[in-house]
Amino acid sequence: MLKIEEIDAYYGDLQALWGISMQVNEGELVALVGPNGAGKTTTLRVITGLLKPASGDIHFYGHHLDKVAAHKIVELGISQVPEGGKIFTAMSVLENLELGAFVASARKVKDQSLQWVYEIFPRLEERKNQRAGTLSGGERQMLAIGRALMSKPRLLLLDEPSFGLAPLLVEQIFAMITEINRQGVTVLLVEQNVRAALELAHRAYVIENGRIVGQGTGDALLSFESVRSAYLA
Amino acid sequence: MLEPLVQNLAFGLLVGALYGLAAVGLSLVFGVTKFLNVAHGELLMFGGYASFWIFTLLGIDPFLTLASTIVFLLVIGLVLYKLLFARMVKLTESVKIQNTLLVGFGLSLILQNLALRLWTADTRSITTFYSGSVFTLLGVRFPIVRVASLVIALVTLLALDMFLRRTYTGKALRATVENWEAATLMGIDIQRVYLLSFVLGAALAGVAGCLVSVGYSIDPVMGMNWTLKGLIVMVLGGLGSITGTFVGGLVLGVTESATGFFLSLTYREVVGLVLFVLILVFRPQGLFGTKEG
């Protein structure tokens, strides 16, 4: 459903991505892994339109994403959980979730979506009237994911959901992500935590210094010698 | 005798309500777009003149024509935004802040001299049949017009608060204040949010201007003074809270009155500015830090 072809991207004069090509098929949980600063977040920004690529194509169900304005991406069915969650701390948990359903199509089914999110993240329902700023790190991440789900996305982009979380929480979050994928949401997971991501994913891409240096199924990459030594030692 | 003091403070409170109203408009635009519209005072001035001329030429009471003044300012705000500010949205942060300041300043110059050209430097004021009416409470005189202005200011701010808290568009605005990128990811069109907030800011200035023209007086050069009042209150009351800003306005009004009463008129004129500078220097983080952090 999502096809990225030969994307070059720049920050000003600085090139960040070289000929990135990736594919995500419906129902899959695909991981994009690599070290810090490899270009993972940049790739996501290109997909969601926050950064326009210098060359290359992005297709999503026939739409040319590189030609679509950033705020219209959600309407097409792509929702992103940005790095750190970026929840609206001054607003309540409920308001954050409501904003997730901002686009007209999502607003109509807001109440159903809310129920669905509460099922996956019961903690959010408990705290629904609390100011988002009072939530703990793990709860914030849950809120960020829940908020992204409110638009009933076909493709969910996750930017380092494990970042800054204790290992137990990371396990929980990843379990929830697997569940979300199982319920039919295609997932593109960007992660520094290579082992966990590869264990979760059907397929994965490895990115280093702005270039894709490897791809394959999660299991295959896990056993691949260079990946083991570089990231899993 | 306590009475003159209380009378004085009452007047301070009444004008403070308008300071608060003026500041909320400025603060709304600044919070959402990070543009500091230094021509805000001139928009207020135009609102005042709109009310004045409708009253003088058509004889209709300014409180009744408030809606038309609002519409007038909405249109002006729209035109100015599309013409001048819309193109600066994509600039990098520091350049954007600097350029919008400069453009705002150029705009204030143009508007001020346009007003001088069109309407001469004479001070104007709207005098209705009830302008002199006063009601007395516990020995303190409250001019009806100014009390009505306070009420209208409160109602306006209440309406704004409802809009921001209860409607989806209002929430989108608040979300943009916090994190425009995250807001974009929700499908919020930032350009439209910026436009809306600018236009709303202009409308709020218009309301304030109308109230000033009835309760006080207007002239083409009043703009900078009101912009400064707005800035002072914005810094006093803090960004992001309508209530806080309104209270800040009241505080400024009362402080000015008290200073004028206890010290002298000279000090009354500068006390606000001095407070402003002190807060900027000693507590800039405390009032604005959260957003910049």
Added chain:
Amino acid sequence: MTRKQVTFSALLILIAILAFLPVVVKKDSTINLALLVLLYVSLASSWNILGGYSGQINLGHAAFFGAGTLVTRSLWLAGWNLFPSLLAGGLVAVALALLIGIPAFRLRGIYFAIGTLALAQILYITVGNTLPMISSLPAQSLATYELVPRYYLFLGLTILTTGTAYFLVNSRLGLGIMAIREEEDAAESLGVSALQHKLLALSVSAFFAGLTGGAFAYYHVGYYPQLPFAPEWTFDSMMMAYIGGAGTIIGPIIGAVFFVIVREFLVLKLAELHLIVFGVLFILVVLFLPGGLVGVWGTLQKALARRSRPKEIKLTPTRES
């Protein structure tokens, strides 16, 4: 000749013309006009040192100008000689600048601009309330008043201001100042003390504004002490610097000349119109022509240069078709 040499020679010629002006032209009104232009060049140049080169928009420039007038006028009327009075005016302006600058530079972005505006307004209002009476020259000074020496004072001052700006900009300090404008944090990490450089630029800017104020006090027969503190002086200087070309040496000069000419021209037709015109020009410069008139000139030069080159190529025989 290089472009720099051309510009330099042009300036020398201009200075010569200006130096001989009072000798050739005996009309007071012309000398007054030239003096006014010099005053504005000085003010705009001094503003530009901070605003144009370091990017710190100072909306309180009039405070330094005004302080200079106050100090110089008081000392001179009290019996001091002119040059010590002028110097004192400049130094007091610097003191004021440091007083303002040290807390003000902790403010990032626009807060510095509005902070300086507020401070200047405080001075404006206070002076207006504490010194409401017009300041007039005593009778014997009036009797011996001569315009021409005052003209030369302004000329010398303007040359000094512009020259200092030039040397400052082309020095290592100047590089530091401009580095701050581009990217303050990066500059800091390279060892450029942002605060020190900003204070330096501010002090130099204030010093010359103060000197100009002193010259103003020496020039005017009678004026309200509040007048030089009026924000218009700041705004006019800023507009001249931008319209001429902020961040260049010639920019403020061109801007000031342009400003005075247009104002004189329009004042005959409609008052206040010149400010509307300048407001519009200013906005146009900020939005579309960041280099100001100097930038436009530079672009024109390049365009003309590009056009003239192909002609030369045609003269040389080539094998390619």
